[in-house]
Amino acid sequence: MKKRALISVSDKTGITSFAKELHELGFELISTGGTKKAIQESGIPVLSVSDVTGFPEILEGRVKTLNPYIHGGLLAKFDEPGHQAQLEEHKITPIQLVCVNLYPFQATIAKEDVTVEDAIENIDIGGPTMLRASAKNHQYVTVVVDPSDYSIVVDELKAAGEVKFETRRKLAAKVFRHTAAYDSMISQYMSDLSGEENPESLTVTYELKQSLRYGENPHQKAAFYRKPLGSSFSIANATQLHGKELSYNNINDADAAIQIVKEFTEPAAVAIKHSNPCGVGTGEDIFTAFTRAFEADSVSIFGGIVALNREVDAGTAKKLHEIFLEIVIAPSFSDEALEVLKGKKNIRLLTIPFTKDDKKEVKFTSIEGGLLVQDFDRYSLDDATITIPTDKKPTDEEWEALKFGWKVVKHVKSNAIVVNNKEMTLGVGAGQMNRVGSAKIALEQAGEKAVGAVLASDAFFPMDDTVEAAAKAGVTAIIQTGGSIRDEDSIKKANEYGIAMVLTGVRHFKH
Numbered sequence: 001m002k003k004r005a006l007i008s009v010s011d012k013t014g015i016t017s018f019a020k021e022l023h024e025l026g027f028e029l030i031s032t033g034g035t036k037k038a039i040q041e042s043g044i045p046v047l048s049v050s051d052v053t054g055f056p057e058i059l060e061g062r063v064k065t066l067n068p069y070i071h072g073g074l075l076a077k078f079d080e081p082g083h084q085a086q087l088e089e090h091k092i093t094p095i096q097l098v099c100v101n102l103y104p105f106q107a108t109i110a111k112e113d114v115t116v117e118d119a120i121e122n123i124d125i126g127g128p129t130m131l132r133a134s135a136k137n138h139q140y141v142t143v144v145v146d147p148s149d150y151s152i153v154v155d156e157l158k159a160a161g162e163v164k165f166e167t168r169r170k171l172a173a174k175v176f177r178h179t180a181a182y183d184s185m186i187s188q189y190m191s192d193l194s195g196e197e198n199p200e201s202l203t204v205t206y207e208l209k210q211s212l213r214y215g216e217n218p219h220q221k222a223a224f225y226r227k228p229l230g231s232s233f234s235i236a237n238a239t240q241l242h243g244k245e246l247s248y249n250n251i252n253d254a255d256a257a258i259q260i261v262k263e264f265t266e267p268a269a270v271a272i273k274h275s276n277p278c279g280v281g282t283g284e285d286i287f288t289a290f291t292r293a294f295e296a297d298s299v300s301i302f303g304g305i306v307a308l309n310r311e312v313d314a315g316t317a318k319k320l321h322e323i324f325l326e327i328v329i330a331p332s333f334s335d336e337a338l339e340v341l342k343g344k345k346n347i348r349l350l351t352i353p354f355t356k357d358d359k360k361e362v363k364f365t366s367i368e369g370g371l372l373v374q375d376f377d378r379y380s381l382d383d384a385t386i387t388i389p390t391d392k393k394p395t396d397e398e399w400e401a402l403k404f405g406w407k408v409v410k411h412v413k414s415n416a417i418v419v420n421n422k423e424m425t426l427g428v429g430a431g432q433m434n435r436v437g438s439a440k441i442a443l444e445q446a447g448e449k450a451v452g453a454v455l456a457s458d459a460f461f462p463m464d465d466t467v468e469a470a471a472k473a474g475v476t477a478i479i480q481t482g483g484s485i486r487d488e489d490s491i492k493k494a495n496e497y498g499i500a501m502v503l504t505g506v507r508h509f510k511h
């Protein structure tokens, strides 16, 4: 008896040549409306699903293949006498091969002017039902959801007259990944519509962007997945112009650099080492901004990652070229700049679109046995309720510096202290177990330059010791959250030294 193949695809890429091969391999083809038309137009004989079911497509295509003549043919165990008898009794013909891809739900909701009605209409029902049925029955049925697999199926059919069991199982697993991801997109869309905050189960879908050679260390396996329809202003959307493949640590550090450079509208440059900023600079042009980021810590920047928020010009490229950097990220590079930087074989040059992107995304942190989920920390000083409890108030210049410091300290691992002026960091204390420890590191790094500089702390001072250390180093203004039961001690100390202290009321822990 002739074998049957059912073809019903939205994405018709490669479908007519696949259908032709199947026809030549002796399959009888059955198909839904649009697919049948496409196949028929290329001169290949094909039955319509309604010929098989004896029932027309109804409800504007909402019901086409949802029928026992189809699903009986997909779900029967072909070598089970009981199943065989039932197929014969009900005159159901078995289907050995299924090729289905789904209504483009993701592409539909990606459209700016998409309506809910449009989105709902693009939820495929019959397609996933056929895919899941045939994937469940892969012992007997070959199921193809991805056009890039058509050739594997054809090759195996040509070679051995059948598709190997291992291949059928792989294709079935792919189908279940595909339908799970598809449903996950729908569930996210629907949860957003209904404003679900913490759904009882979390279904997310990410697509493979890159297999990585290893993770944080060579003995850890790793891969980089990208959120479909995620933020475009991100490392996940970078274009690599030059250099070796990105590593796990590169991607993580590049993300940290991008998050900081996003804080600035004026020309800014950020240098990252081990996901903390070692230098941040701003200026009237990108050359000046980078020069300051470099001078902020001209030692640690070596082997670092630099993100700049303006096109890299030839002058900046020459300066970047002088040091060993792993990655440079920018909105663009001038031709001359590219020529200069491409002189280094290994430096990775990336561009990303520096356009504001308000897509709501959540941050996942995996722990053994679980997952922590939170919003990204997008809180800015503009949202904060500021108080200035000290006798001295910040001067305009100090204010500028305090705002700069607050933008940076938010992205430094806690306990975080940044010492800076209005255009560059001078010292960064990151990830210490006590706050004064971070302050000492930052102040020591700033050295003489701490005189007249400001200090930012990502959270409140539990004691007045940080104020004291800052004052002794020459700091003239401080920004911190406030909220300690001992705030009064810190305020008193600031007053004693004539320091202005701004309280934001909001902290920026980063763990």
Ligand SMILES: NC(=O)c1ncn([C@@H]2O[C@H](COP(=O)(O)O)[C@@H](O)[C@H]2O)c1NC=O
Residues within 6 Å of the ligand: 008, 009, 010, 011, 031, 032, 033, 034, 035, 036, 061, 062, 063, 064, 065, 066, 100, 101, 102, 103, 123, 124, 125, 126, 127, 128
């Ligand atoms: N409702 C059904 O019975 C049904 N059966 C198949 N489909 C989908 O219809 C699409 C193909 O339609 P056409 O061949 O008419 O272009 C495929 O994406 C397939 O997944 C259906 N549509 C949606 O649910």
